Every structure is written in C-alpha cells, then in structure tokens.
Amino acid sequence: MDYKELYNEWLNNPYFDESTKAELQAIADDDKEIRERFYMDLEFGTAGLRGIIGAGTNRMNIYTVRKATQGLANYIASVAGQAKGVAIAYDSRRMSPEFADEAALCLAANGIKAYVFESLRPTPELSYAVRRLGCIAGINITASHNPPEYNGYKVYWEDGAQITPPHDKGIMDEVKKVTDYSSVKTMTLEEAKASGLYTTIGKEIDDPYIEELKSLVLRQDCIDEVGKDLKIVYSPLHGTGNIPVRRVLKELGFQKVYVVPEQELPDGEFPTVSYPNPEAEEAFELGLKLGKEVDADLILATDPDADRLGVYVKDSKTGEYHSLTGNMSGCLIGDYIISQRKEKQGLPSDGAFIKSIVSTNMADAIARYYGIELVEVLTGFKFIGQKILEFENTGKGTYLFGMEESYGCLTGTYARDKDAVVASMTLCEAAAYYKTQNMTLWDAMIAMYDKYGYYKDDVKAITLKGIEGLEKIQQIMNNLRENAPTEIGGYQVVSSRDYRADAIRDMKTGAVTPTGLPSSNVLYYDLTDDAWVCVRPSGTEPKVKFYYGVKGTSLADADEKSEKLGKEVLGMIDQML
Numbered sequence: 001m002d003y004k005e006l007y008n009e010w011l012n013n014p015y016f017d018e019s020t021k022a023e024l025q026a027i028a029d030d031d032k033e034i035r036e037r038f039y040m041d042l043e044f045g046t047a048g049l050r051g052i053i054g055a056g057t058n059r060m061n062i063y064t065v066r067k068a069t070q071g072l073a074n075y076i077a078s079v080a081g082q083a084k085g086v087a088i089a090y091d092s093r094r095m096s097p098e099f100a101d102e103a104a105l106c107l108a109a110n111g112i113k114a115y116v117f118e119s120l121r122p123t124p125e126l127s128y129a130v131r132r133l134g135c136i137a138g139i140n141i142t143a144s145h146n147p148p149e150y151n152g153y154k155v156y157w158e159d160g161a162q163i164t165p166p167h168d169k170g171i172m173d174e175v176k177k178v179t180d181y182s183s184v185k186t187m188t189l190e191e192a193k194a195s196g197l198y199t200t201i202g203k204e205i206d207d208p209y210i211e212e213l214k215s216l217v218l219r220q221d222c223i224d225e226v227g228k229d230l231k232i233v234y235s236p237l238h239g240t241g242n243i244p245v246r247r248v249l250k251e252l253g254f255q256k257v258y259v260v261p262e263q264e265l266p267d268g269e270f271p272t273v274s275y276p277n278p279e280a281e282e283a284f285e286l287g288l289k290l291g292k293e294v295d296a297d298l299i300l301a302t303d304p305d306a307d308r309l310g311v312y313v314k315d316s317k318t319g320e321y322h323s324l325t326g327n328m329s330g331c332l333i334g335d336y337i338i339s340q341r342k343e344k345q346g347l348p349s350d351g352a353f354i355k356s357i358v359s360t361n362m363a364d365a366i367a368r369y370y371g372i373e374l375v376e377v378l379t380g381f382k383f384i385g386q387k388i389l390e391f392e393n394t395g396k397g398t399y400l401f402g403m404e405e406s407y408g409c410l411t412g413t414y415a416r417d418k419d420a421v422v423a424s425m426t427l428c429e430a431a432a433y434y435k436t437q438n439m440t441l442w443d444a445m446i447a448m449y450d451k452y453g454y455y456k457d458d459v460k461a462i463t464l465k466g467i468e469g470l471e472k473i474q475q476i477m478n479n480l481r482e483n484a485p486t487e488i489g490g491y492q493v494v495s496s497r498d499y500r501a502d503a504i505r506d507m508k509t510g511a512v513t514p515t516g517l518p519s520s521n522v523l524y525y526d527l528t529d530d531a532w533v534c535v536r537p538s539g540t541e542p543k544v545k546f547y548y549g550v551k552g553t554s555l556a557d558a559d560e561k562s563e564k565l566g567k568e569v570l571g572m573i574d575q576m577l
C-alpha cells in the first residue's frame with residue numbers, strides 16, 4: 001500500500017482507537033504531513049526505535065511499540081528464551097509509562113514475563129536489572145536527550161548491553177515480518193498480573209544497584225575528609241537521575257549537594273530547556289546561576305535517562321566555571337580511576353581502556369602512559385559492553401574503564417551501558433581526592449594536558465530531516481567514498497578507514513588492511529600531527545556528524561587549530577550539499 005492507502009487503513013480499521021483516528025482526521029488536508037507519517041514504517045534499527053510521538057506508521061505510538069515488541073517476542077521464542085523474562089524501564093517523557101505497559105502486555109500475551117519498574121528509572125539501572133534478574137532481554141522507553149516531541153524504545157540483550165550482532169539483525173528481521181498491526185498479541189493488565197506475567201519491580205533492584213556503585217569507590221578516606229566541604233550543584237534536567245544521584249552522593253558522605261529546583265522534578269515537556277542535552281550551554285544556565293550563588297566546586301547535569309553527564313568545574317584562580325566536553329570528563333575520570341587503582345592495587349597485565357573510534361586521542365596517551373591496552377570500538381556504548389563480555393568469556397583482558405565522546409562512560413562492569421549516576425559519583429570522588437591535594441578538578445585537567453598533550457576534539461552536525469534529508473546524508477557519504485580527500489585543513493591524510501568496506505588504506509603505499517570491526521557506515525581519516533576527522537550518520541537523529549581532533553602545543557594553540565579544522569570541515573559539507 002502507498003502512504004495514502006495506509007492512512008485510510010488507519011482511519012477505517014476498527015483496530016485503531018478513536019483518539020488515533022481523530023488525530024489523523026485533523027491532518028486530512030495536509031498531504032505532506034500524511035506522507036511523512038505513512039511513507040515508511042518507523043525503522044527498527046540497531047538502537048531500536050526513536051521517533052516523533054503521534055499517529056502513523058512512521059511515528060512512536062502504542063501500535064508501533066506493540067509491533068516492535070511482537071517482533072522481539074518472536075525472536076525470544078526462536079532462541080527459547082521465554083522463561084527468562086524481560087525487564088522494562090522508562091523515563092520522564094510523554095507516553096513513556098504507557099509505552100512501557102504496552103510492551104509488557106504484548107510480551108505477556110506471548111507467554112513472556114515482564115518485570116516493569118514501578119516508576120521512572122535511569123537507563124543504566126535497566127542494564128543492571130537485566131543482569132540481576134537473569135532476563136533474556138530488556139526494554140527501555142526513552143529518547144535520551146531528543147526534544148520533547150520524541151520518544152524511543154531501546155532493546156537490551158541478556159548480557160545487559162544494547163543489542164549487537166547477531167541478535168540485532170535477528171530482532172530487526174522479526175520486526176519486519178510483522179506487517180499486520182491487528183495480528184499483534186496483547187492482553188489486559190489484569191489478565192497479565194493474574195497470570196503472573198507482569199511483575200512490578202523497584203527497591204529490590206534500586207538497593208543492590210546503589211551498593212554496586214558504592215563498592216567502586218577507591219578513596220573513601222578523601223570523601224570522609226572533605227565531603228562535608230565540597231560544594232556540588234546538580235540538575236537531573238527533569239529526568240530520571242534525581243533520586244539515584246542524590247542518594248549515592250548522600251550515602252557516601254557528600255553533604256553539600258544543591259539541586260537546581262526548577263529542573264528537579266520529572267517533566268516530559270522539559271520546560272526550562274529547548275533541548276534536554278547536557279552538552280548544550282542552555283542546559284546549565286540555571287545550574288551555573290545556583291553554582292555562583294553557593295560558590296560550587298563543580299556543577300553536574302544528567303540527561304533525561306541519566307546515561308550521560310555534563311560538567312562545569314571551577315577555576316579557583318579566576319572564579320570562572322569551565323565546561324568539560326565528554327572527552328575531557330571521560331579522560332579525567334578514566335585517568336583518576338586508573339591512577340588510583342595502580343596506587344592502591346596495582347594494574348593487571350591485561351588491563352584495557354576502551355573508547356569509541358570518535359573519541360579523543362588523549363585516551364590513547366593515557367593508556368600508553370600506564371602501559372595498558374587501548375581498545376577502539378565502533379560508536380555506541382553497546383560495543384564497549386560487547387568487549388567487556390568478550391573479556392569475560394575468553395579470560396583475556398581486564399576492563400578498567402570505557403568512554404565515548406558523547407558524554408558517556410562506565411566505571412565497573414555491573415552494567416553494560418554508560419552510566420551518568422556512577423560518573424557523577426566518581427567525578428565527585430575525584431574532586432574530593434584532588435581537594436585533599438589542594439587542587440580543583442580544573443587544576444587536574446590542566447595537569448593532564450601538561451602530562452599527555454593538549455588535545456582538543458569537537459564535532460559538527462548537520463540536521464537533514466525528512467525523506468530529502470536521508471537522501472542528502474547518503475549523498476554526502478557516497479561523495480566521500482568516491483572522492484576520498486588527501487588533505488583536510490592543511491593536514492595530510494595518512495590513512496583512510498572505511499568501516500563499511502572493512503578497509504584501512506595507507507595513503508602513501510596504497511596498502512589495505514582490515515579494520516577488524518563490524519561493518520558500519522563510517523569514514524575516518526588519520527591526519528598528520530595526531531589530528532583526525534571522522535564522518536558518520538547519526539544512528540538516533542536525522543543528522544550527519546563530522547568529528548575531528550587536533551593536538552596543540554598549548555590550550556590556545558589547540559583551540560586555534562581546532563577552530564581552523566572545524567571551518568574546513570564545514571566547508572567540505574557545504575561543497576557536498
């Protein structure tokens with residue numbers, strides 16, 4: 001059926017409820033809107049579903065959630081995993097509780113027990129719950145840091161990581177096979193509970209999760225010494241982090257934690273920000289105001305599902321607050337953990353620091369300094385989780401820390417996704433440690449630059465929405481593959497990596513070697529002077545992203561080089577559009 005036929009099918013089929021039909025009637029004269037809603041099924045990709053909430057096959061609604069869940073249930077049945085059950089969490093977004101229940105009731109109708117959190121919970125706690133409960137899979141209803149009109153549906157496998165090969169393809173194939181919405185199974189909440197197929201969870205997961213985090217603390221002595229004095233401002237950005245972040249900090253002994261009142265309570269409209277993203281300056285406007293009022297040492301903000309952490313730290317010399325990028329905070333936390341572990345326990349001979357391919361080369365420098373392995377994986381924290389599982393299964397490799405540039409990291413292996421709750425805890429622990437050394441976190445960051453090099457990394461993103469946007473994104477990738485650059489921004493291309501073709505080409509010799517990573521639509525250019533550029537379409541948003549990094553002789557030099565390379569990258573984009 002074409003989009004108009006599908007539109008009429010939804011209007012006339014008794015399976016669809018009256019509110020859905022009323023919403024569709026309201027756009028009867030808007031052919032462009034009808035086309036956007038029905039020209040395709042909302043794609044179930046390797047990260048699950050993500051889209052605008054609304055009626056239609058290309059929207060997030062109870063019917064697309066049921067369809068995705070039926071596909072997941074069919075795959076679980078194909079691997080005989082029904083008896084293990086599925087854990088389900090959700091965040092503060094519009095329709096999140098409803099979508100969670102729709103998923104649970106579809107699973108129940110397929111004979112699969114659902115463990116549903118009693119109220120909103122962070123993404124990393126869902127990852128932990130899957131492992132804690134011995135589930136075959138997990139579902140998290142969240143659109144992370146997308147604007148308020150979005151919601152999403154992330155699928156996890158039994159190792160606690162988001163789905164990776166072969167399960168991702170298997171689940172995607174099963175979802176595609178579900179073509180008749182009215183064939184999807186469901187049942188009432190009362191029936192599911194009576195059958196023992198719907199169980200509410202809460203404290204029995206919360207308490208051991210917090211204990212896992214606290215067990216990772218390396219310098220409780222420093223917290224005991226200065227925890228009463230360290231001033232921390234925190235914002236959950238209307239999301240899930242409020243209770244767990246405050247709880248773990250309080251139980252460890254941090255007594256001066258100030259929560260931004262306007263952003264404390266869950267609210268899917270995110271009224272104080274246009275975009276609930278801890279990478280954005282506006283997300284910190286209220287936090288900085290409170291931070292200056294209380295003279296905070298550091299200011300933290302977690303995104304709505306509390307898997308990513310944004311940070312501002314105080315420069316005691318100037319009184320200014322500096323923002324830390326995800327690369328900076330990740331390296332600051334990673335360096336602290338590895339250095340303290342070395343001092344207190346020694347480092348394992350097979351210790352590993354894992355980063356995504358678009359993360360800073362400072363991570364490589366840290367690994368070299370400590371004599372540990374630096375492991376690169378594709379973008380997406382699930383690949384870090386997959387590497388942890390590989391270490392466990394083979395007995396080769398000890399996970400020390402993992403990070404990606406998009407403000408996500410993980411200390412410990414209790415979960416297999418990035419965790420802003422543990423990142424908040426560890427950064428505050430590091431702040432306490434450095435305070436006992438008469439240093440601030442900004443002092444520690446400057447010391448790292450002096451020690452490892454002045455690395456500066458950034459990303460430029462171009463948003464290209466709709467059908468035309470998808471075509472333009474593909475055009476950009478095709479152009480770069482067909483016309484590989486030999487020079488970018490005054491830097492020579494040393495080697496080019498095409499992760500879709502599994503090929504690394506040495507530009508001088510022409511020799512080609514495999515990337516060793518799964519196929520992915522990503523292009524990467526190693527440049528002279530430890531600089532680099534990487535291009536990839538976003539997996540969760542209608543964007544093409546250009547990542548890049550430089551190494552300077554000072555902060556000012558690195559800033560200058562980064563700005564110049566960024567302009568060159570934008571120039572490349574303009575030429576291709």
